[in-house]
Amino acid sequence: FDRALPGSINLGLGEPDLPTPDVIRKEAARIVVEEQNGYTQHAGLPSLRERIASDYRFLEGKTERVIVTAGSQEALYLTLMTLVDVGDEVLLPDPGFVAYPTIVRMAGGTPIFYSLPAGNDFEFDAEDFRRRLSPRTKVVVCISPSNPTGRTLSNEDLRAMAAALEGTGVHVISDEIYIELYYTHEKPSTISDFYERTIVIGGLSKSMSMTGWRLGWLCGDESVIKSALVLHGYVTTCASTVSQKAALASWSDEAERAREEIRRTFRERRDHLLSIIESELGLRAISPRGAFYTMVDVSAYGDSMSVAERMLEQRVITVPGSAFGTEGEGFLRVSFCADREVLDEGVRRMNEALKG
Amino acid sequence: FDRALPGSINLGLGEPDLPTPDVIRKEAARIVVEEQNGYTQHAGLPSLRERIASDYRFLEGKTERVIVTAGSQEALYLTLMTLVDVGDEVLLPDPGFVAYPTIVRMAGGTPIFYSLPAGNDFEFDAEDFRRRLSPRTKVVVCISPSNPTGRTLSNEDLRAMAAALEGTGVHVISDEIYIELYYTHEKPSTISDFYERTIVIGGLSKSMSMTGWRLGWLCGDESVIKSALVLHGYVTTCASTVSQKAALASWSDEAERAREEIRRTFRERRDHLLSIIESELGLRAISPRGAFYTMVDVSAYGDSMSVAERMLEQRVITVPGSAFGTEGEGFLRVSFCADREVLDEGVRRMNEALKG
Incomplete structure (x- = not known):
């Protein structure tokens, strides 16, 4: 560049x-003038966490399983730093977002790559995925829709991934930052509907054109969320209160x-x-x-x-x-x-x- | 609580x-309506970095020595994670902000405490400070005005600290988040005017009542800033663009x-x-x-x-x-x-x- x-x-x-849609901009203008914007709880505004929780079936409405972050980038950082210890293997998509292997290495882990083969239009290859799993595998990252390919994981792909991981104790990080930007009949499925030990990473940057607002989240497994929340407090305290309040408007008609x-x-x-x-x-x-x-x-x-x-x-x-x-x-x-x-x-x- | x-x-x-002062609120309302707020450069808006650089004599106007962060909390996290390696000793004030020893331990370092003795109204004790220095000391954190005591370091204190550190190669992190909230005739001095290897941490949270806006910065030593910037990109990408633009108004009359x-x-x-x-x-x-x-x-x-x-x-x-x-x-x-x-x-x- x-x-x-x-x-x-x-x-x-x-x-x-x-x-950014008008409904957000207008609400933000009201918030900065009419309201005082102090710290929120580290985990975020309870009302916002509730809306986020309502979007994911696997959370069963539990707001304590949601943390609001300074963009999905912070959510990814917190999750990998929380889950990955020195010597752990982390399975990452190839091709995939460049931040994954770097943060895995920062945490002391070893990136192992599963292929989304170019020869097959970058579709998921369940067999290759299974081959890359080892007893040292601690975390799997998947992203759908994908950066850089725009491909999604089908229900069949997700079922195959879940089946391969069943009983391993491995955590899946599901990067769903693009999930509202789909060109299929239905919103793409999420691994969280097929596999329990999932941490979902999401945010408004891409779907609501709010990249500079730094509003993201992670949600899932209660014990992971609890540890990530402590780290989040030391990393950023809380996400921008203005962005959090404005984000509430993104659940409107x-x-x-x-x-x-x-x-x-x-x-x-x-x-x-x-x-x-x-x-x-x-x-x-x-x-x-x-x-x-x-x-x-x-x-x-x-x-x-x-x-x-x-x-x-x-x-x-x-x-x-x-x-x-x-x-x-x-x-x-x-x-x-x-x-x-x-x-x-x-x-x-x-x-x-x-x-x- | x-x-x-x-x-x-x-x-x-x-x-x-x-x-939060009206001048900031009005400007923020204009920004969210009139402007698109995409990512800024990782290090922050060039115009904002310029203003920040102009506030610190030791930066000699070099904007590349400034990173804008999601509050001074992120600035502290980035700096300690960048400077502290496993086995390093970090000198911290006792009493002092609770986040210091926790982040030092996260980085693998050992917190060592220098006393601000209660018996002497929590004033700096140069002799105790010198005693705590060792060949393993990598970083010193000082905060003035202090949380929790509200005391400041005098020019004499700062000179004594600088003299003790001269030639050691130790970095000082100067937490100046409260520096605009002073009740003395003049703004308190900063160690950066007395000691070269200083990283200053600052922000608008306390002085402009902008805690929820998450707008802070770190500035100083070029090589440290360079490393911290890489980490910052992976942690939060950039600070909220709305907060960054609104922050520009805080250099107005x-x-x-x-x-x-x-x-x-x-x-x-x-x-x-x-x-x-x-x-x-x-x-x-x-x-x-x-x-x-x-x-x-x-x-x-x-x-x-x-x-x-x-x-x-x-x-x-x-x-x-x-x-x-x-x-x-x-x-x-x-x-x-x-x-x-x-x-x-x-x-x-x-x-x-x-x-x-």
Whole structure:
């Protein structure tokens, strides 16, 4: 990003360009003027924890199984630091979000990768997953919809994962930050409906275009939550009170309509982007079922890093797939956090970079 | 706190009851409506980092030596996690903020305590400080004005501390979260003007009544800042963008007037509280030069925990001094984050508890 030329088009972004819905903005404006915003309880506003708990069947309405955090990034950090000890193995998706292996190493753990094979459109491979499990496996991280691929785990995938873990005592961290951004008929399923020892990580950053508000959560297993809460108190005390109160508005009907509109917009962009990648570039791109990324197969043009460099020279920013693991090599992650005209121009420049 | 009876008066609070100044609230209302609030750079908004850098002589205006955090709590966590390795000794004030030894232990370090002796009104004791230094000392934490005592370090204290550390390579963490809340003629000095290897921790929570906004910072030594920034990215990504933008207004003239008004209010309360503690209770209380706490000597009535329990039964919340270390034993921390009438009633109840 730092070496991008002036006037570059950014298709590398991991943040929605759509505005935060009005229902949130108006409520936030009222809150900062009318209310005093002191500390909340470390775990967050009880009313907010209640709404969050109501979204997850496996919590059985227990608000004490929810912690509100400074974005889902803090939730991920707290959960991994709480669960992983020196020498533990942690199973991570390949390709997957770059923060996972780094935090695992910070905690003294060893990242082990299970493949979401590029050759099979980055679908879950239950057999490979089972092979990576060992007696030292302490934690599994899964993410659906996925960053970087936009693929989701099917009920069959989730059942296979749960079956492989049954009786092992392993904890699953289910990163569901993209779960409200789906382009399927129904919201993707969550492993928490199939496997008990799950910690779900969620937040409003992506689905409500609230990245800068730093509002996330983790919820699940009571003993893990209890330990994570102590750490949370020492790390940030509590999430922003303004963001917490404004977040309450995202369980309203108006917010639900805003989410539907956001989904509709991203779905149209997705379809458009896939279509021009095929028609203009003649390249294979993964069809995402959620999130706002696709993986474009550029293996015919060299390794992903050097292709991304050539793109940069043509003033279009993408992320080399190798950043996400070995299965990502040969692909570029291209996001559709941009409107139709920008996507058109971005793909035009990608074409120049490839033909140049 | 959890066992407080209904209708209790809270003199145990560590958070100002005064409202966030209008200049901040109005600006925040404008920001949430008019602007999109996406991620900032991990280190924070460049304009905000510039203002913060301008407040500290030792930074020489270098914004890259500043990180904006989710409150000063995150700044403290990042700094200790960055500086302390397994086996390191960390010198902490006794009495002092309870989070210091806990985070030091999380990092694998050993807390060693230097005395701020109760017998000398919790003043800095240079000789004791020098005695606690060892070849394994990696970090020193100092806080001025102090939580829990409200005492400040004088220029003479700071010079003595710097002289003791000269040539050792030890880093000082200077917790300056209360530095704008002073009741002396001039703002208290900072060790950063006397000792080079200093990391300053600051924020707006206390001085601008913005606890729930989670806006703090750390600044200092370039190599430490660089490492802390990497950790910060994985812990919270960035501080709330709304809070960061609103914070910019706290360098305005209007904000400076608000700070003066806040200081005046707290000074009056301090004087009133000290006077009624003497006249109504006949007890010795430490005269704070900053922050919003005093330490009340209740040693004639038993240990601080049991006296605090008796206060709870009379529906007044205080914090036993033993929570802050061995030098705090025999004292209660009483805060003046409450108006005159509440302080009067609180002291009346304290009197009942003591005479009962």
